[in-house]
Amino acid sequence: SFHEASHIIKDIGLHYKNMPKCEIHTNFDDVIHSIVGKVKNIESCTGWFDTHSHSIHVYLPNIMNRKELEKTICHELFGHLSLRDIMGDNYERTMNKVYDYYESKGQLEEVKTTYVDRYNLNLNNRKDRAIIAEEKMAEVIEQHGFKQFPLKNIIMGAIRNNIRKVVSSLNVNENDITYMIYQSHKNMLEMNHKSQKKKAKVRHH
Numbered sequence: 453s454f455h456e457a458s459h460i461i462k463d464i465g466l467h468y469k470n471m472p473k474c475e476i477h478t479n480f481d482d483v484i485h486s487i488v489g490k491v492k493n494i495e496s497c498t499g500w501f502d503t504h505s506h507s508i509h510v511y512l513p514n515i516m517n518r519k520e521l522e523k524t525i526c527h528e529l530f531g532h533l534s535l536r537d538i539m540g541d542n543y544e545r546t547m548n549k550v551y552d553y554y555e556s557k558g559q560l561e562e563v564k565t566t567y568v569d570r571y572n573l574n575l576n577n578r579k580d581r582a583i584i585a586e587e588k589m590a591e592v593i594e595q596h597g598f599k600q601f602p603l604k605n606i607i608m609g610a611i612r613n614n615i616r617k618v619v620s621s622l623n624v625n626e627n628d629i630t631y632m633i634y635q636s637h638k639n640m641l642e643m644n645h646k647s648q649k650k651k652a653k654v655r656h657h
Contacts, residue, residue, distance in 0.1 A: 454478055457512055460521055464529075468640040471529060474508040499524040501532040508533065523594045531590025534636040546632075547582035549624040554588050563588045593633055606634050 457476050465471040498520065499510045508528045515521050539546050554560045567573065567587050573580035609631020612622065 454512065456518075457510065457515070457521055460518060461510075461525065464522070464525055468529070470640045472506050472508060472533065474510065474525070476510050476512055478512045480511075480513070499528050501528040503536075506533070522597060526597055527590045527594040529640060530633065530636040531593040532586065534639045535586065535589060535593075535632065538632070538635050538639050544578060544582045546624070547585040548578055550589060550629065550632075551581045551585035553624045553629070554585065560584060560588060563591065589629065589632070592629070593636070596633065606631055609634070 454476055461474050461476070465474075496514065497511055498514045499508065501508055508525065510521065510524055515524060536543055551560070563584055564575070567584060568575065571580075571583060573583060575581055575584065608627040609629075612625070612628055613631060
């Protein structure tokens with residue numbers, strides 16, 4: 453229900469102090485009006501992040517239980533909003549390295565199938581490859597949820613992150629991705645967050 457969903461989101465917002473406004477949609481007509489022309493097949497989505505309003509949106513009819521709601525919030529909060537925030541001007545370059553890593557592992561086909569048509573992407577374009585890589589990372593984050601991260605991977609990722617400041621051509625590996633996800637979570641906990649200082653708010657549509 454809307455009441456249960458808003459309560460869960462507010463609980464998450466109490467822990468992640470920099471969580472932005474989160475809007476819960478219960479009516480498909482309202483969803484269409486808010487993102488018409490931007491996304492295809494929105495009727496199958498559980499949520500999305502609006503880069504213009506800096507807000508998370510949840511489409512409740514497609515969410516069956518608390519676990520699915522939490523996965524949706526993880527996907528949008530850490531996989532899109534916070535991930536873009538921590539990368540800043542390095543977003544496109546870093547995401548293209550992430551794309552190359554997952555492509556070399558043969559792990560992008562399902563993501564391409566889902567999002568190339570939905571977002572009308574051209575994978576010869578670096579910007580569009582970055583979007584695919586971001587969606588792949590968001591899916592990984594969604595599956596990981598709110599669990600703790602392996603300390604060994606975080607340490608290795610931190611070391612490699614420092615090396616990359618000197619050797620910018622360093623490729624991305626699994627430790628790097630774990631460290632990015634860890635940083636994305638940490639970013640939402642820090643009260644000196646550069647763009648969001650308000651607690652989670654929920655508005656009913």
